[in-house]
Amino acid sequence: MTIPAPLTGVVPPVCTPLTPSREVDVPSLLRLVDHLVRSGVHGLFVLGTSSEAAYLTDAQRRLVVETVTGHVGGQLPVLAGAIDLTTPRVLDHVASVAAAGADAVVVISPFYTSTHPAEIARHYRLVAAASPVPVLAYDLPGAVHTKLPAELVLSLAAEGVLAGLKDSSGDLGAFREVVVGARTRGDINGFSVLTGSELLVDAALAAGADGAVPGLANVDPEGYVRLDRLCRVGDWERARVEQERLCALFGMVKAGDPARMGASSAALGAFKAALYLRGVIECPVTAEPQVPLSEREIEGVGKFLSGAGLL
Amino acid sequence: MTIPAPLTGVVPPVCTPLTPSREVDVPSLLRLVDHLVRSGVHGLFVLGTSSEAAYLTDAQRRLVVETVTGHVGGQLPVLAGAIDLTTPRVLDHVASVAAAGADAVVVISPFYTSTHPAEIARHYRLVAAASPVPVLAYDLPGAVHTKLPAELVLSLAAEGVLAGLKDSSGDLGAFREVVVGARTRGDINGFSVLTGSELLVDAALAAGADGAVPGLANVDPEGYVRLDRLCRVGDWERARVEQERLCALFGMVKAGDPARMGASSAALGAFKAALYLRGVIECPVTAEPQVPLSEREIEGVGKFLSGAGLL
């Protein structure tokens, strides 16, 4: 299907359930997709950071996209990440996910190498030229150690290179510059500005964002759909209350002991533990080399679910 | 072949020549390998950072390893990089390069995700358990944004997980801790401690390093072989003079304009321009999205070659 321009609403970055031996757990993945679609989300984003794309082999990535696109069958747009180091490698992923039925690709800046803004622009131009589907930029400086400059995003939008932005930078000031630029510049049309934040969806939508891609929407898609709706009707006070409930729920990402594991292990482990406790997926295991949550830490995640009325 | 334990001497990280359309230029690669082997280097390292491994597709990576191992036919050890984000993806590369004939793999810490030292240890243990060939750790904090702690390297060495270290951190103090630990701890044997620095080979060897993996050795392998020999016989004064000549030559990495390109483009572009000017490779092109050196910048590289007596 053609993705809407702009794409609006809640587009969860779909977790990738794994079996105890770290294979993709297809039945759990299908249950998770149903759980999301039933809650009224507006699109799905597979192979993002919350999907553990960084940990999936090429074969697993392909299986995930095929499974999800096959299952939703055009009911709602499916975006797919193409996370790799540089242009030639990203192009292989773009070809693969497009062949597997993705409606758009989400592409990160080059990383690992020392990259100049001119090279980032070159990267997106080359990717867009070769991609059979629209390209969204993925701004995740915590992972790639460069921030996509707002002006660069806007000029690539005006050129027709980029169809949208998923901003996971945490920098709402710079995000706002893109939102306002996309609306007020005469040369940009239908550009999708999406926040990747769990904590600032109300603020991002109030500032004019089109939608949100919060990892926590795996756990509580109804909450984010409700929040999105409250924002769209301008009921900012109730939106704030809903957002604060979700902020409290997000506290689960600190259930894992930071002395024992990194922030990725803790956050992705918590999301999967919550999906497991809610009965959506079979097994809370995360990919290697992430440190698994202990039973006690999983119980800690459960307390966040109870606190948010989800257990 | 079995790699020596420890591996000593000069082990250039072999550049990957490309055609104007960015395919691997196999004849140029073979000429480059001959140029290195003839100069007396002690091993070859393919698919490292200087090889533009970050930019090569899986198919190109495989072609490079097969080409080089097939050509040298066991005359000298061939190490191959397995650069990717996390354990499952690295394991695919390890299997691929080992099948293509690599004698050892060089493996970087997980990156892109937020990684805890416990996860780095877990990563190396899993990779080593599955690898058919010895595993060397690759310390490149400039790329992966974490530094491999010396104590971790030493304990993984003692466990038999790691067969060596390629240190491109620039931190000779921490490197020295590994060198001395590897020599004095009773539980470590045959561990290879290799510096990735172009500028400190004399200092690293004086401190007790086993060898060097300098990118600039593509351009002047004779120089590094001579330097290695002077260090081994303890002629530190002449070693220093040779090292300083090579330091001056290394100035070529600044020939590219930093206002126009990143440090990777400039350094890899300079090495390839130098190999082109010396008649070793057909075409100085680098992989996308790197910015190419201008003709004038390539002339600038030529001046460094002349200054070092290489043109």
Next chain:
Amino acid sequence: MTIPAPLTGVVPPVCTPLTPSREVDVPSLLRLVDHLVRSGVHGLFVLGTSSEAAYLTDAQRRLVVETVTGHVGGQLPVLAGAIDLTTPRVLDHVASVAAAGADAVVVISPFYTSTHPAEIARHYRLVAAASPVPVLAYDLPGAVHTKLPAELVLSLAAEGVLAGLKDSSGDLGAFREVVVGARTRGDINGFSVLTGSELLVDAALAAGADGAVPGLANVDPEGYVRLDRLCRVGDWERARVEQERLCALFGMVKAGDPARMGASSAALGAFKAALYLRGVIECPVTAEPQVPLSEREIEGVGKFLSGAGLL
């Protein structure tokens, strides 16, 4: 005077006008204070980052505080920064600014040294124990290279160590955690949560912040007072429009050429150029070693003023 608990509204970080020979320009400083007070701001913050406190000698700092407190004479609260590296040095500044009449001090985390969260807590406890006036924490990771953790701020608030937070981190998610914590925890009362952002005042107030400390309020205090008022009455749509006007005006911080100067020179130079062009201060000079804006760059600042209807 006793500062309100919480302190609400717009509290500009007052620029420090200098003469061409880099002495404090007292008449211009008084005019600037009058310009701010007349616009209805709710407090003044002297010796902050926008005040060039990092560049002022101890004698100049003292002169600034005495001049401002003497002039406003208790009409509105005057907060003063105590920016220095560590506890003993900060304590000297606290004593000095309190003696000069400041109603509260704003204190940054220790910097220059490698600081542990336990040391940050120790720092604030020692400073608060010795300070004759309330202490607000100043979170500016761009300057001190550590982020104040939200939980630490909240527990120091509960202990009575901190009276408030000025957050210039740009991280609205973490800011929100403090806002919500300060409101919902039973053990915190009258704690002032202030954003230092120019671009997100509407979002911060919507999330529940008490007030704002935007450097750009030197240039357009009426705008920020209007924005604050619109937020307080819940007119979020007009607030957004006003905020966007101010975001556009803030573009002036990029008038200085980044190839020629750092971000501090450009931003502080732009604020002072704007105050000069608006006739508030005599001379746009900034302290050494900042690079001054060129005449052409100052004209560029003027265009932002015209665009915002201020010239």
Next chain:
Amino acid sequence: MTIPAPLTGVVPPVCTPLTPSREVDVPSLLRLVDHLVRSGVHGLFVLGTSSEAAYLTDAQRRLVVETVTGHVGGQLPVLAGAIDLTTPRVLDHVASVAAAGADAVVVISPFYTSTHPAEIARHYRLVAAASPVPVLAYDLPGAVHTKLPAELVLSLAAEGVLAGLKDSSGDLGAFREVVVGARTRGDINGFSVLTGSELLVDAALAAGADGAVPGLANVDPEGYVRLDRLCRVGDWERARVEQERLCALFGMVKAGDPARMGASSAALGAFKAALYLRGVIECPVTAEPQVPLSEREIEGVGKFLSGAGLL
């Protein structure tokens, strides 16, 4: 006295002993100076990072310089740090330490603010123009978050702005560029290139450095004087052995628990604990807000002293 050009040999950055109430402990400071001078060091550096200058008030800094210059009375050169954020504040310190008898000042790049290389150059030019004594640059990117570029150091040396460099960057490659440049450029004379490393004195001297400023020389000045002598006579093998003994001794900086304190607390706490255990200073206390070593951690330091034959 006029400092030698270049200044050679071992120049310890003198610790600042404190009383339990955190006043400068003058008798202990005098004993420490005697301990160093007796060991044959070639100069003294007060108010450096190892001196806890970042923690000393202006009055304490003045007392330290006067005490030391008054005591050594021109027997050997006394350098003093002028550590503060920007030019105007540094100039106050330069005037103060020069008046107190320092023979040279050691000046760090501006920090806290976002600084451009042009502003760093401007800073050093202004400081040198106003300083009554020679100015050495202090490269400590770990503290100020910018690295002094080698070319900038060399061109300021050629201009006569800088009389020397104290390099505590840990980057021996860049250091070497300064060493070689200072020797080979025709326009630089008598420039002092000093390493601040504890671990690489042999390597730095082999590369051509003039001297060393190792914090650990407080604890074992005889060791560093011996090492310096072995390097000067070209006995590199015995130099390496001595250096390795000192590297092992330096392990004391990890005696403090990193879960409980920052790296500054641990390193400075260990040096002072060692001086206390060796009977040189009265009390091992460090300045606030540093976390003190526990008794058990102090015993841990003692084991390093025993291991190095110093107890």
